[in-house]
Amino acid sequence: MTAKVLDGKATAATIKDELRTRVKALAERGITPGLGTVLVGADPGSQAYVDGKHRDCAEVGIASIRRELPADATQEQVDAVVAELNADPACHGYIVQLPLPAHLDTQRVLESIDPDKDADGLHPVNLGRLVLGYDGPLPCTPRGVVELLRRYDVPLRGANVAVVGRGNTVGRPLGLLLTRRSENATVTLCHTGTLDLAAHTRAADVVVVAAGVPGLLTSDMINPDAVVVDVGITRVIGSDGKGRYTGDVDPEVAQTAAAVVPMPGGVGPMTRAMLLTNVVERAER
């Protein structure tokens, strides 16, 4: 049986339509939501991601505030840009594109972002708010996963969810989101060091893989009713010598699972839609 495909690209397009309406309502109150991006250096991958975010903004009517610094920018220069965006009332939320060049102190930069302007939802204050169940901007990729499952009516209440990967941007905050009272899933947070990983994934109704290990989840590791979400994105060089991106889920799983969230076309577009959502929500307050 071929798995049903949960289409992140189409769902993100629907969310953008909804945001356009909310942005119009804000305009009637004289408010234009603004998203800032800070890009340090000229990594082609990072540049492409940032370009994509500004294209998304244009589509829904969010103003773009773009700050670019050279690869050899000093810590003081980066700090100054962060301070400027913290103080700019036209900027409702912003992100500092990661990774930063190695000579910069990433933790210091991220901690100096005003938590109420943290469009990524990854500031320590916001991760703390998530732990405590307080309101705050939510991390985009975990929120995108939950939103996609919700819109496809995948039951989470009481469901067993295996999350493979405990990173700070996806796996760990996703465990926190799914175990909130509003979602009420039962989460097993696994990682590549988990003993008998397959025993945990086989027992799960939903398996989310965010380990950054291509092909980690194979079809013998899931039950046939499972919904599988591929969050992995790893650049590999194909046999033709060309670079491409691959997920953490073996392609065979698309034949054996009940439903899959593919990569590409799944969590990536949802992440971008949640970034826009965070900015519109900030502007609405």
Ligand SMILES: Nc1nc(=O)c2c([nH]1)NC[C@@H]1CN(c3ccc(C(=O)N[C@@H](CCC(=O)O)C(=O)O)cc3)C=[N+]21
């Ligand atoms: N401060 C910060 N925030 C981020 O959110 C952040 C970051 N730094 N650094 C890099 C990662 C990576 N990331 C992606 C987002 C969307 C796709 C995406 O939409 N991918 C497409 C395929 C590629 C494309 O078409 O562009 C897809 O999955 O269909 C991919 C990767 C956000 N990141």
